[in-house]
Amino acid sequence: MAADKSIRILRIGHRFVRDYRTLTHLCLVSRALGAEAVYLEEIDDGLLEGIREVTEAWGGDFQVLKVPSWKSAVSEAKKEGRTVVHLTMYGMPLQDKVGELRKSQKLLVAVGGPKVPAEAYQLSDYNVAVTSQPHSEIAALAIVLHELQEGEELKKEFGPAKMKIIPSEKGKKVEKLT
Ligand SMILES: C[S@@+](CC[C@H](N)C(=O)[O-])C[C@H]1O[C@@H](n2cnc3c(N)ncnc32)[C@H](O)[C@@H]1O
Numbered sequence: 001m002a003a004d005k006s007i008r009i010l011r012i013g014h015r016f017v018r019d020y021r022t023l024t025h026l027c028l029v030s031r032a033l034g035a036e037a038v039y040l041e042e043i044d045d046g047l048l049e050g051i052r053e054v055t056e057a058w059g060g061d062f063q064v065l066k067v068p069s070w071k072s073a074v075s076e077a078k079k080e081g082r083t084v085v086h087l088t089m090y091g092m093p094l095q096d097k098v099g100e101l102r103k104s105q106k107l108l109v110a111v112g113g114p115k116v117p118a119e120a121y122q123l124s125d126y127n128v129a130v131t132s133q134p135h136s137e138i139a140a141l142a143i144v145l146h147e148l149q150e151g152e153e154l155k156k157e158f159g160p161a162k163m164k165i166i167p168s169e170k171g172k173k174v175e176k177l178t
Pocket residue numbers: 086087088089090110111112113114116128129130131132133134135136137138140
């Protein structure tokens with residue numbers, strides 16, 4: 001079923017400093033919506049530490065990993081038998097491809113930043129669009145993760161944690177576990 005899929009995320013492109021907040025959000029959204037790891041070509045210690053703190057506090061074993069290049073990450077993913085899905089507004093509509101994509105148990109979902117090399121379109125198994133309008137890699141990723149896992153990711157239990165939210169109609173309830 002959808003919940004046991006192995007989904008990893010690749011961010012193609014540098015420009016780290018300008019994109020610090022975007023990259024943090026990309027990692028947080030990936031983690032919360034069931035991805036195992038994010039691969040980045042550059043990692044800042046602050047980003048790494050921030051995500052590690054979130055994972056320690058809220059659970060799970062999500063990882064942010066540095067790769068030598070986006071191309072090496074794509075080629076490793078293919079060796080592992082992952083389906084490589086590049087998100088781009090120029091791609092084929094998600095709604096036309098999601099049925100096929102759901103058949104894959106292991107995926108690498110690649111998103112771009114300001115500029116994506118043309119080769120990424122060729123090396124990916126699928127180029128997929130979440131509408132044919134320009135928007136955001138984080139929004140596109142969130143929708144793709146949700147569609148791939150058919151909503152199962154919303155019920156994901158995160159492993160050992162220090163804190164757990166007790167959902168409430170009003171106010172904030174947090175259970176301390178350690
Ligand atoms: C600032 S946008 C650049 C838009 C870019 N021209 C493109 O190919 O989609 C950064 C990233 O957001 C993602 N993105 C933006 N709009 C998208 C859409 N409609 N569908 C899928 N991904 C999108 C892509 O991964 C893109 O590389």
